[in-house]
Amino acid sequence: MDPVKAQYEAYPYPQRDSADEDKRLITGSPSAVAEIDHYLYGGKRDWSQPFRALVAGGGTGDGLIMLAQQLAERNCPAHITYIDLSTASRAIAEARAVRRGLAGIDFHTGSLLDATERGTFDYIDCVGVLHHLPDPDAGFSALTKALKPNGGMGLMVYGTMGRTGVYDMQMMLGHLTAQDRTPDQEVQTAKALLQDLPDTNRFRRNPYVSDHKNNDAGLYDLLLHRQDRAYTVPELYAALDGAGLGLVSFVGRWNYDCSSLISNAKIKARLLQLDERTQQAFAEAYTGNLGKHTFYVAHKDHAASITLPTPNPSSVPQLQNIDRAALVKTIRAGNPLKGRHEGLSINVALPPLAADILDHLDGATSLDTIHNRIKPRPDAPTFYRQVDDIYRVMNGINMMLLRQA
Ligand SMILES: C[S@@+](CC[C@H](N)C(=O)[O-])C[C@H]1O[C@@H](n2cnc3c(N)ncnc32)[C@H](O)[C@@H]1O
Structure with missing residues (x-):
């Protein structure tokens, strides 16, 4: 097979x-x-x-x-x-x-x-x-x-x-598992090798790859793949x-x-x-x-x-991968937006209107309506400049998309 x-x-x-x-x-x-x-x-x-x-x-x-x-x-x-x-x-x-x-x-x-x-x-x-x-x-x-x-x-x-060390492991295990008869035996061999790696090993020095820790299917997929x-x-x-x-x-x-x-x-x-x-x-x-x-x-x-959407009055921002209420609370407390992607920490201060704007995002309301709801109502250039800044950061870290009403 x-x-x-x-x-x-x-x-x-x-x-x-x-x-x-x-x-x-x-x-x-x-x-x-x-x-x-x-x-x-x-x-x-x-x-x-x-x-x-x-x-x-x-x-x-x-x-x-x-x-x-x-x-x-x-x-x-x-x-x-x-x-x-x-x-x-x-x-x-x-x-x-x-x-x-x-x-x-x-x-x-x-x-x-x-x-x-x-x-x-x-x-x-x-x-x-x-x-x-x-x-x-x-x-x-x-x-x-x-x-x-x-x-x-x-x-x-x-x-x-990001897969530094993974192919070193696959190469070593390719040799080691040649004598194993079943996938389960291969998994046991891989587990034994994992226990026996020196500190200098490149896979051991890469803490951002962790699929092998989830379950045997994850371990097999990461370390024992043949192709x-x-x-x-x-x-x-x-x-x-x-x-x-x-x-x-x-x-x-x-x-x-x-x-x-x-x-x-x-x-x-x-x-x-x-x-x-x-x-x-x-x-x-x-x-x-x-x-x-x-x-x-x-x-x-x-x-x-294809032109990617950018914020305009009829845009309806859609948040994803983030708890809006928690984010608003964090920003109101004067903290930056924190993101993490494959081990990389992202820490960005959002503009002054960010908490008010984010507080109004429900996935159905347009920016125009949100602009009118913020008290005191900011002037349009200020509002949209700050929306652009928020969008650039949040779309960049995969937390905001746009739907056009
Ligand atoms: C790592 S899994 C990913 C599964 C799924 N796309 C996901 O993201 O959860 C890879 C899948 O690709 C399938 N696969 C590999 N080569 C394929 C091929 N030539 N045609 C169709 N499926 C294939 C495997 O059977 C396996 O289920």
């Missing part, structure tokens, strides 16, 4: 129990509907119109379930196709959909390389999969062929810098260029943005003379923390035509 299929039959990843659907919805990036709307449709998509999505390498269903649930909540006449190599993973994803009563999903066991056999799609989710293909470029290409001309994709591939590569920013652009795709945006743009990350004015001035891709590659090396790249892409021509 293909070693990748064998792995995910033995250890469906991530490990999930359908009964947990009664307690919580797992959300994240990409593929939250508000994010798809923001990055691919300028915050203006009419969700009463049909939407055809493919979840490629859908695994145990995290992206699939979030997407299906959020589309159902918008009463969108959506149709979702799920494809995965692993029947064990598919069984878990199907059970989760049944538990939630989600309809309109077609489940297929097979390869995303054959995606076009299922038709063409408005949206494709492919998270944590392409870097496990024998030829990832063939995967990028197959998905591009299955994407409608005006469609978009939300992708995640591993980042090289696994990671991307630097330039390598990622090369893959996208090769497939005829254009980057619309990284999610968590802060981490790729030299002007946000770097405070030394002389260094910053030099960097800002470089082209955007080089700046992003610099930012990635500067922080050294990115173990994943999450991003939205479209066909090259279409990507070039």
Whole structure:
């Protein structure tokens, strides 16, 4: 059996129990509907119109379930196709959909390389999969062929810098586990090696990678994978260029943005003379923390035509990944906004109106209305300048999106 299929039959990843659907919805990036709307449709998509999505390498269903649930909540006449190599993973994803009563999903066991056999799609989710293909470029290409001309994709591939030490471990364990007969024996071998690493070992010196601590499926996926590569920013652009795709945006743009990350004015001035891709590659090396790249892409021509939304009077800001009430309290107490992304701490002072503005964000009210509700009412240039500052920071750390009313 293909070693990748064998792995995910033995250890469906991530490990999930359908009964947990009664307690919580797992959300994240990409593929939250508000994010798809923001990055691919300028915050203006009419969700009463049909939407055809493919979840490629859908695994145990995290992206699939979030997407299906959020589309159902918008009463969108959506149709979702799920494809995965692993029947064990598919069984878990199907059970989760049944538990939630989600309809309109077609489940297929097979390869995303054959995606076009299922038709063409408005949206494709492919998270944590392409870097496990024998030829990832063939995967990028197959998905591009299955994407409608005006469609978009939300992708995640591993980042090289943040995975420091992971490939050292995979190499060592590749040798060590040759004598093991079962995946469970391999896991035991890996655990023994983990106990025996010197302080100087690069994996041991990288505290930001922790999947192996969650459960055996996480350990296997991280350290015992037989087919696994990671991307630097330039390598990622090369893959996208090769497939005829254009980057619309990284999610968590802060981490790729030299002007946000770097405070030394002389260094910053030099960097800002470089082209955007080089700046992003610099930012990635500067922080050294990115173990994943999450991003939205479209066909090259279409990507070039997409304008990301910026705040204006009819924008309706959408908060995500943050407890609004707690944030307002923190800021009113005079503290900065704190964020953390793959180990990188972000600490930014927000402008004086931030607490009042954030206090009014309910995901349904436009900036124009919020402006009128703040007492005393600030003048428009002051209000919108501060909104821009808040948006730049909060969108950069993936806490704010825009919907256009
Ligand atoms: C790390 S899991 C990610 C699952 C899911 N996308 C998520 O984010 O939770 C990778 C999945 O990709 C699937 N996979 C690997 N190669 C594939 C291929 N060529 N076609 C379809 N699925 C594939 C595996 O079976 C596995 O379920």
